[in-house]
């Protein structure tokens with residue numbers, strides 16, 4: 068039978084109880100620390116084996132497996148989001164003891180690309196910010212960066228044309244992982260709402276908050292700048308100005324947040340690709356991205372789609388994109404469930420070679436979880 072809870076403890080007794088509980092935490096912390104470093108030593112050994120095999124330090128497939136194992140065993144009481152954050156940094160550190168991974172992204176700091184990169188790679192990474200999406204691809208192609216993080220599509224605005232264009236220009240670049248980032252925009256200003264005359268942000272962020280801005284700041288003019296972090300910096304240098312940017316940008320530049328979560332859609336999410344020179348091993352929960360071209364004949368696209376139907380492969384994304392090298396020609400981008408080594412995907416790819424003018428696999432990679440899943 069449970070013991071009756073003591074309700075009349077003296078101050079001294081409860082202080083002693085607190086000290087005893089804290090002593091237990093101190094002891095556990097040292098055990099956790101020892102285990103963390105044991106794990107890191109094993110990661111160092113794994114790093115040497117991979118180096119001998121000519122493999123890469125970062126393995127999106129293995130990281131997915133590690134996280135899935137841990138989350139399946141997790142019963143609380145810590146929230147899952149905490150477990151994910153702890154393991155993100157643990158894995159980040161375990162990579163860094165093997166080799167410091169260099170990640171290029173479209174800067175400046177605290178842009179949404181930077182937040183996506185932090186969400187996937189953690190802090191123990193050498194981040195390399197660039198001025199454009201094209202520069203992220205170039206850094207990876209020249210091996211100045213091991214991987215790059217580039218936006219692919221937003222749930223409100225659709226595709227990111229600069230990224231798709233670069234995949235066409237640099238077919239040696241592969242997709243080795245994807246990141247889903249819930250994008251929350253905030254109104255940053257150091258003046259009152261009624262004093263705001265100009266609102267700065269990246270085009271996509273302004274578009275994702277269009278209704279909110281016209282309703283709440285009808286007299287302010289909207290101005291596009293190259294990133295949300297640049298917009299935040301303008302708040303510091305100009306009077307009567309606001310920026311639409313991230314919470315992290317507000318903290319970094321010391322600006323007040325006048326309104327939180329001003330995005331029009333409650334499901335605003337951007338999907339990013341991690342690009343590198345090789346794609347990822349099979350996990351069983353994968354996606355494959357590819358681009359293809361077809362002739363301008365009736366039914367040519369239907370002939371491709373029917374292949375996916377026949378193999379019972381679920382398409383998750385399709386975009387047609389103008390091909391700059393030839394007027395009136397298009398390149399199609401698709402994503403679908405499955406890994407390029409799965410038998411039914413292999414069959415679909417072989418069938419596509421028959422009906423398309425060109426077929427190019429951008430890569431297979433583990434399906435990302437939503438960051439709040």
Ligand SMILES: C=C(O[C@@H]1C=C(C(=O)O)C=C[C@H]1O)C(=O)O
Pocket residue numbers: 109110113114124125126127129130133157158159161162
């Ligand atoms: C330890 C490894 O290297 C990296 C670190 C991992 C980890 O900390 O669990 C997992 C995959 C790799 O990105 C490994 O390949 O197993």
